[in-house]
Amino acid sequence: MTNFIPAILFILLFFIGLILVLKWRKGQDDPDRFFFSMIWALISLSVYLLILEIMHGSCFILIPLGYLTFVLWMYFRDKTRLVNGFLFNSFVVVFGTYLVYNVSVTSDPIAFGLLIGALALFLLFGFFGIFSLMIFLYWNAAVVLKKERRSLPNLLTLLLAIFLTVVLIYDLFIAQNLPTWVTSLFSGLPLIMLYFAVAFLNFLTVSVLYQFNHPRYRQDYIIALGAGLIDGERVTPLLARRIDTAISFYRRQLAKTKKEAKLLMSGGQGSDEKISEAQAMKNYALSQGVPEGDILLEDKSTNTLENMRFSKAIMEQRSPEGYQAIFTSNNYHIFRAGMYAREAGLKADGLGAKTAFYYLPNAFLREYIAILMLHKRRHLVVVTLIMAVSVLSSIIMFFN
Template sequence: MSNFIPEIIYAIVFIVGNLTVYFWRRKTDDPDIFFFCCIWSLASLFVYLAAIEIPKGSFFVVIPLLFLGLFLQSYFRSKARLLNGFLFNLFIIVFGGYLLYNIFTTTSIIVGGLLAVVLVAFLLIVFFGIAALLIFLYWNAIVVMKKESHSLANLLTLLLAIFLTVYLVYDHFIAQQLPLWLSGFLSCLPLIMGYFFLVFFNFLTISLLYQFNHPRYDQDYVMVLGAGLLNGEKVTPLLARRIDAAIHFYQAQQKAKGKRAKLLMSGGQGPDEKISEAQAMKNYALSQGIPESDILLENQSTTTLENMRFSKKIMEEHSPNGYKAIFSSNNYHIFRAGIFANQAGLAADGIGAKTAFYYLPNAFLREFVAIVMMNKRRHLLVVGGIVGLTTAATLIRLLVN
């Protein structure tokens, strides 16, 4: 029994700590219970790992902590950067390597349990990953086509599913039948796919982490980023959710601190719209009981980058001595919007409005495509390098044979 004393103490500290965090955060204006429980769980785990390793004379627990510190330093310096996704995933890989070392040197049942969960998840992905992914993508595509318009932007999950299906058929039934020179050249395809998978994984990681952003209740402005209108004059359900998220923050800040922020509606008038998006958003906010004196309009922008630039100009005119601001958009969009805020020189983070689950896969794919296009030169160089290397390798094989 004495051999399990560290594990018993850790289990007690873990459970009691999380219960304490739960009841503590419930009493606050902005509970965010899940985030703070994650912080406590990670901190208590590292304390436990250090407690069982250091007495044995090693200090390798410092290594994953350094990588975690590197991620946190980059993240809090600027949250909307793809680099942060890479650094977090790098931390996870290093931490996994450390856990493997730890299990062999300490035989901890806690570490063994963590690795068992990871192993089971890995095996499930290996055995069912591709098939499950294809089934999910086709199902999601059908749902989106039933509930949304058939625009190209809403067909991304279907296009991805078709591409993966064609590639699997090629890889299993056609690749072996091709001449050496052609199969060698086409060997660049899995490498290119692997590269974009890593880029997407980093993007998805930081996009999900960005959802935990919870601005303080001391904001002067809450920007709402515009979107298309119904019949050229009414906000869509998607845009209404953005406004609702801003109104919720506006009301929560007023209740918590007694400070009233200005809602800055940002969006110009499209060629098929009767009024500007900003005006339609104002009309909706007024219908929700927001005083007109607390609403500002930016009605010239046509892109998210212009949303940020033109809104920044308005806020600087109203608050020449400085201000604090955040922006509201749909949860899948706030990371890319944060990138545009950085490009505009605007120190503002985003709050995300909830989006229907069925729409999220397609929405995140659309955001990923947009992110790739923002850095298309870099990706073209990498793809070109892969094609060049595989072509050179194929030529060498042909000459040798």
């Protein structure tokens, strides 16, 4: 019973603090209750575990906290590096290892509950992960095909589901009936799949972390990134959400600080478009009540990198003394857009517009493939080395 008294007190204080955090954020222009609730949970849990350890004569929690400090330093030093996803995921492993130690020393019910929950999720995914993933991918593919046009980017979840199905059928029904040298030839496939799965997990993690940007209300420019048009002259719902996010920040900043920002619409004219994306975006912003004098156009770019480069040139020309800028795009796209901003030498964080949930799996897979292509040589080397070992092993078995 003694072990439960600190746990009960912690739970009580945690929920009191959580209510205060939610009340505090309710009156803010950008409440983001989830982000600040997670911050409070991390701080309160860290203090609780530290007190428990001090009571038992140790302070090993300083190891995961020190590593978390390093992870956060790396992240805020440059938010657009893929290594940040790996570092955060490795922190989760370090913290999980620490929980095992804490439970063994303190027998605390809070730490024990966290550990059991983490192990349950891990085991659940280990035993049912691939089947659950396949079911989800087929379901998502059916929804996307029903609601969106049939194009290769919209078929990514279906293609992945089919690939996983083929691999599963091969592993369960075919592999055991093949000669050993043939199965050895394909033995590198699981390693390659694991490599790309870990790479995707790191990408997804850093993409989610990047969603929690909170730029201050002191921006001189808000860049809205363009996308394709309907009938060559009207913004799509997806593009409208990007512009709405920019307009929302523009209005919140004006209301809070009285500082006027310029909306910089960035997008050129495609071969199948009647007007530039920037002009269509301006027309939409005007229809939403934005004064024409607060809208600038960048209408020469053909891709995201050029969006950043050409927008930077306009801002530097207008504000040679320096400026503050952010950009808006859809939430699945802002991390890669941030990478292009860094490549263009533009110091700007991204704000993500919400995207329909059913569309996110395809969208993130498309972003992942695009980022893989940015580092294709590195991935090609890894795949080649794995396959070389498999081929060599297969040859040896064939002649033995």
